[in-house]
Amino acid sequence: MAFNKFREPVLSQYNDEKTDEGGSGTAVQETRPKLKKPPLYKVILLNDDFTPMDFVVEVLMRFFVMNEEQATRIMMHVHTRGVGVCGLFSRDVAETKVQQVNEYARRHQHPLLCTMEEA
Ligand code: TYC
Numbered sequence: 616m617a618f619n620k621f622r623e624p625v626l627s628q629y630n631d632e633k634t635d636e637g638g639s640g641t642a643v644q645e646t647r648p649k650l651k652k653p654p655l656y657k658v659i660l661l662n663d664d665f666t667p668m669d670f671v672v673e674v675l676m677r678f679f680v681m682n683e684e685q686a687t688r689i690m691m692h693v694h695t696r697g698v699g700v701c702g703l704f705s706r707d708v709a710e711t712k713v714q715q716v717n718e719y720a721r722r723h724q725h726p727l728l729c730t731m732e733e734a
Contacts, residue, residue, distance in 0.1 A: 655734040656709035658701045660693045666720065666727040668694065674727065675701060678715050703734055 658679075660671070668690055675686035679701045693699035704712065709731045720727035 653705060655703045656706055656731045657703055657734050658709050658712045659730050659732060660689070660699050660701055660716075661728040661730065662693050662697045663726045663728065666725040670720075670723065670725055671727065674716055674719060678712055678719070701729070 660675075671690040671693070672683065672686045675681050675689055676683060679686075681689070689699050689701060701712070713729045713731050716727070716729035720729075
């Protein structure tokens with residue numbers, strides 16, 4: 616606890632001190648903001664035997680703002696390893712991406728599947 620020239624307690628700018636004696640004999644419980652960082656979610660693409668490679672590359676470019684080189688690298692990773700991460704997003708954004716990819720694949724009659732999990 617810091618004091619000013621009147622020997623009054625100066626509160627921390629960040630309000631992160633747990634307890635102190637304010638000089639009055641009264642214990643002060645300063646509130647610590649109980650804010651947790653919201654979790655991030657991995658959006659994951661799954662391999663299958665039928666979706667054309669070109670279509671997967673197009674999906675990655677369209678919904679994940681990748682250039683053709685990045686999209687091809689992720690597509691080949693999924694093709695050879697079975698799964699791959701397209702990106703990290705807040706829960707809302709991840710849910711929207713998953714929905715957009717799955718709908719787009721279905722509309723084009725491909726079995727391509729996208730899912731998400733907490734990072
Ligand atoms: N395995 C597919 C093929 O050989 C290509 C593919 C890659 C499909 C990635 C899905 O998420 C995927 N045509």
